[in-house]
Amino acid sequence: MRAKNRLTSSFIKTAPVGKHCDGAGLWLVKRDDGGAQWVQRVTIHGRRREMGLGGFPSLGLADARKLSERWRNVAANGRDPVKEREAEERAARREDISLAVLTADAFEARKAELKGDGKAGRWLSPLNLHVLPRLGRVPVTDLDQRDIRDTLAPIWHEKADTARKAMNRLSIVLKHAAALGLDVDLQATEKAKALLGKSRHVPKHIPAMAWQDVPGFYASLEEPTLTHLALRLSILTGVRSKPLRNLRLEQIDGDVWTIPAEGMKGRKGATADYNVPLSQEAQRIIDFARPHARNGFLFPNTRGGVISDMTLSRHMERRGLEARPHGFRTSLRTWLAEATDAPHEVAEAMLAHVVDSGVVRAYRRTDFLEQRRVLAERWASHVTGGTGQLMTLTG
Known part of the structure; x- marks a missing residue:
């Protein structure tokens, strides 16, 4: 029996419901509704991974085998093909890793920790007012300390508390992006603080009656x-x-x-x-x-x-x-x-x-x-x- 290329085009067209192996980890999964999906199985670091390659007939047998070989080679080199593909998709859609998108994603991830699920909008407001209008479209992987310095410089001394909050929120967003596997500079906010210098703002207490x-x-x-x-x-x-x-x-x-x-x-x-x-x-x-x-x-x-x-x-x-x-x-x-x-x-x-x-x-x-x-x-x-x-x- 052949280890690879077990399936034929004629069989695929009339294949019964179930899983059908083409060999080398490539499977055709036929569904009850008549549709079919190509799935590639690989083992990476001792763990089996499955990744969908596409649906049949939009992805034919020959193209499915080419994709199968590509991702097998990635796994053979010690890299996770699922994560590799995700990275490629993010790179192809750079707008999806803009600071604005990652900020919204970070907020969604942590809003349960905020009072009232963050509905008052106070967590986002320093970024919405002073950061995102200028840097919202910048890919988070391109963000550096100079971008942050230039953006917050106008309020660093005049609105020190707002600037501090914006800087803290930015740091959280960068950590969130890093957790997603994006190559960001986690020290960018600390470097920006060094460039901006110590705030000259003297906080004013709310006036109180004796x-x-x-x-x-x-x-x-x-x-x-x-x-x-x-x-x-x-x-x-x-x-x-x-x-x-x-x-x-x-x-x-x-x-x-x-x-x-x-x-x-x-x-x-x-x-x-x-x-x-x-x-x-x-x-x-x-x-x-x-x-x-x-x-x-x-x-x-x-x-x-x-x-x-x-x-x-x-x-x-x-x-x-x-x-x-x-x-x-x-x-x-x-x-x-x-x-x-x-x-x-x-x-x-x-x-x-x-x-x-x-x-x-x-x-x-x-x-x-x-x-x-x-x-x-x-x-x-x-x-x-x-x-x-x-x-x-x-x-």
Whole structure:
């Protein structure tokens, strides 16, 4: 029996359903629907691989044998023919390895790690705004440090945080491309940083109101509007803007407000929700806001969503204040440091800050809710005009 060229053209045309060997690893697979596919089997590094060569009759017997011989020779030289063909296909379609395409692919691969599956678009925005308009069509294998330097130079000092994020995202995209087997320079971003030099940008902290001045501002929020009520609850709880604005009625249970883990900054992939103790004053503010609730949201807007962060900021801006809503977190933290004896880890827990390693947190299974409940009442007492004297946590 011949080792190769076992099949004939006449047999192929009438071959029954099943697998038919031509020899040397070449097989014709006849399907139930009448179609047929050429398959090449090779062994590379002790592992058997199968690769489709094409369908019959578009790929005839003679051409199938030529392809079979070609890929057998590749395997005989110690190279994986499947990977070799993939590399050839990528080279033939260079647009498919453009930075824009690889960026989208990298985002798809990691978006499950991002808050809300990355739907807010923040992960992509530094690249979409400052990198892809210029480098999106460049094959990722051609990208070098000079390309990156020239692209990010205009914002390197003026918008340092955005530039840093863009650089980090680029590094992730390059690593993703390397994992796909593309020949990229994984050091390109580090080299670009060296060419750009140290950023001269001095980060500016969000302006905050001195804790001693908070009671006066709190008292001025006397109208039962959503803006006033939201600002009051922001001051009382110290939570960030997003979970505050997206507060849903079902998250409130008595004197505890439970924020889902996915709604907390810096808690990607976390499974534990964050419990916020509500002082009596905070519960009173929530009761005032309940009549405004719509679609389950305590602070809705007129378009079916929730009030915007800008709404709260503009209110303070119109009042001629330098401080902004997020700054009340600083006001609370400074009060905790200067006017209470709260331990560091309890004070940080008041603002949902993660202060210890994952190992320490795994063994310390407490969120200090009871201690925070006491502090929340005392902070409420302060902002509603109570004493600013030193308050002990054990008193």
